[in-house]
Amino acid sequence: MSSKPHVIVIGGGSTGCGIARDLAMRGLDVTLVEQGNLTHGTTGRMHGLLHSGGRYAVADQASAKECMIENRILRDIASHCVEETGGLFVKRPEDTEEYFQKKLEGCKECDIPVEVLSGDEARELEPYLAKDIDKAIRVPDGAIDPFRLCVANAASAEEHGARIETHAPVVDVLKEGDEVVGVEVEHESGPGKRVHREPGTREEIRGDYVVNATGAWAGQIGEMAGLEQEIEVRPGKGVMTIMNTRQVDTVINRCKPKGDADIVVPHETTAILGTTDVEVDDPEDYPEEQWEVDLMIDTLKELVPIIEEARTIRSFWGVRPLYEPPGTGTSDSTDITRDFFLLDHADRDGVENFTSIVGGKFTTYRMMGEDISDHVCDKLGIDAECRTDEVPLPGSDDFSVLRDYMDEFGIRSPIGRRSAQRLGSRTDEVLDYDGPNPVVCECEAVTRAEVQDGIEGSGSDLNAVRLRTRASMGNCQGAFCCHRMAAELYDEYDEETAYTAWDELYQERWKGERHAMWGRQLSQAALKYSLHGTTMNRDKDAATTDTVISDFNAFDTGVGASPSDGATGAAATDGGKRGDD
């Protein structure tokens, strides 16, 4: 261990990554451990809203003010993760004027710049808004890509010397007496970048201080540390449904007190509908139900009617890590505060060198990181200033997306523009690629250069490449690119590794696709299945099974044979069995 104090951050979501970057920039030695990919937990399962604070301006003004402050900072330091879409709070005829006025006043009180638009003005801005929207309040909401943000925070932390370990779940919190002295993790494929099929290892990582930034999982880590008092995180699940195209380019909120299904967020090439709030017991295991998806579409079509006819490409659920101090006893989880809490376990439980951060929200991740970093530095007796509010993240330096991509990189302008919107100031570094640079993912306009950059950053893990590049996240859901992405792994990684990574990507895509199995997305899935099944044997590849096929006649008795030639029970050419119609 170096002479610098070593802090272990558990959790690779926005909060953990933010803390890791902050502490590393202050000169501390930092190790971040995450059980899955970065954003594996709640961060990767949010609707991508960069709050202006408008949503909290009536009920929770402290949060609203924080949001607006952080919103301004993130536009600066995370410009390549943020799209300045603006937002509207729209009022339907049945929504009360009283609440509209409260919202307007609340925003003003919280320093949120507002503008009132008539229904026609709002529709001029967003032509697909319902014809009967009365009026709207315009606020500086934005869209933010949580994957890119976390990856950029982690990359910045690494630049400042931090160690980032993904796919390394904590299996134990190490203690000596009442002091936490480290954690034990299980590397799924050895330390460092993930490479499939490498044997797992265990590692004890020792540190001077441990920060538990695991959100909905905070209670489980607390248990490992043997805390007497449970960390009472109250996980609340919420569904988000992804539309195939952007019906709106502005965030659309419904201007009424709390409710389900009241927001549409334009996100990259899609629009995300959200959400619900139902308390669950286990953040890993909860039902994903049809009524939740139906509710999104049925309710939000009142704001944007075209949604009813539009194509959805998948749905996903996230678990909010809501927390309230013991004894508050709020019965309805939607009423639980969105504020964050710093639980120093020395004060709370008599366990030294261990703090948990719980509650809070994505937009204020940086502020939470700053608070806890101040706290950790204070505990460790270090005097260092926070700089995360002024130093841009990697990729967010001054940059223009308007250029001639054909001349510079030999790629078509919409491809170049989307690449540059994702890569920000890293565009030249990534797209200046030696060799042919074809488009790998057509839906999201991702070229080989960008996929290779993703592989360089995350090993053979194609899901991590997906999060970095958006490859396979478009309307075909990987039908035309999963295999191309896997092929990009070769020959740095061998065939078996590529196949394993490919299978894993399929499964991850299917997890969300199966919640959109009707209409056009059902057709899409059928096409994907038949393409991959019939051309690549991906439904069941004989080469990947141990079964040795000795009797080829069992499959096809050949030209001229009548169906009765095949013995009953033998496989028919269509893959079914003979005799079982």
Place this chain on the structure above:
Amino acid sequence: MSDAQQPSDFEPTSVADDFEAVDIFPSSEDMDLRPGADNCYKCTSCDTSCPVAEVNEDFPGPKFQGPEQWRLKRHEDVDIDDSIMSCSNCMRCDDACPSSVPLSQMHNTARGEYVEEHLDKLSREYLRNRMLSNYRTLASIGSKIPRLSNFVMGLGITSVLGEKIMGIPSERDVPEFATETFRQWWKKRGGSKVSNPDKQVAYFHGCYSNFNTVEVGKAMVRVFEEFGYEVLVPKQQCSGTPMFANGMLKDARREAEVNVRELGEAIDNGAEVIASCTSCSMALRQEYPELFDIEGIEELSEHTWEALEFLRVHEDIGQAIQESEVDPQAFAYHAPCHARNQGLDRQAVELFRDLDGVTIEDVGESCSGISGTYGWKSEKYETSMKIGAEMFDHMEHAEGDVGMTECPTCAMQMNHGTGYEIRHPLELLEEALV
């Protein structure tokens, strides 16, 4: 939706019929076609049917030009990839798509945006394209002095200057102007010889039958009169086809407003609209309602027919043909892409194979490659001829040494590639029936 449950209100995939973006926006320039991308499964049928992509590997193809490019658009994005100018607007992709993606609408709209936002209005390309797409204006001047125009255009120096100054390939022969336009003939003739308020058709002759192949227009009139129709020839402008293909949507709208109004009057009086050019009928039927929101545009779309199509539906033309006979002759027939898109690609062959004396052979599915003004551009000439190569080859292998097609520019290309004389089905119909 949980995988264990069935959606309660399952409805089969909705087709593009309920795609209504057009109704929301006043003009194509502001049109948001992103929702049209919902229908695309990326199956690539459109790319495999694209004649330009087949011969030009730098061309990214209709899937990219259409649903992909639109889906990638954001509100503030204005840049359209310049490859949209390499699309010939043959519209084969529309026909190839199994799920009704509004491909050509997306292409036309994107091209319009590209020309409006990115093409330098003083560039040679813009000026040349503007000139080509406003052929009617050019032709109406040229045909005032047809003999002099034809003489000047026929000069070697003219074609060299055309190539150098305007980017018009010197290989091509500029079509000759008729010494008397169709409308002049019509006026001299005293209009229709038949008066029949119950059977009226309004003839949309388009530019080419008026200024160049006047005999096609005359044949249309005589054939329809033979069947007892009163032919009306309303005031009309260019259908807009060359303007769509060159992204000159404002010009096209200007022309469309006149056509919708004038033809609309005839429709109100009970007439059906008949075109002898399949691209004109395509424009009136499909592109008009897709691109413009003008009162009466849907009615015009619903009441427009191609000449042969109309007769096949409304008259027993098959019987009439079977009972007729002409001098022995053999034709190599090419179906224009735009005829194909209207389901008309087999009509001439099906009809004339029953005509005594006639041998007619379909020369195959390939595109002629000229696509209106496309092949009239120096930088596209080579692509145009590569696309046409298959058709030339098939024509030469066909028994006939006279070509036949409904489309005037396909006819130019057929003649250019083989030296054959090219006839219009209406001309043969006139020979057989009148």
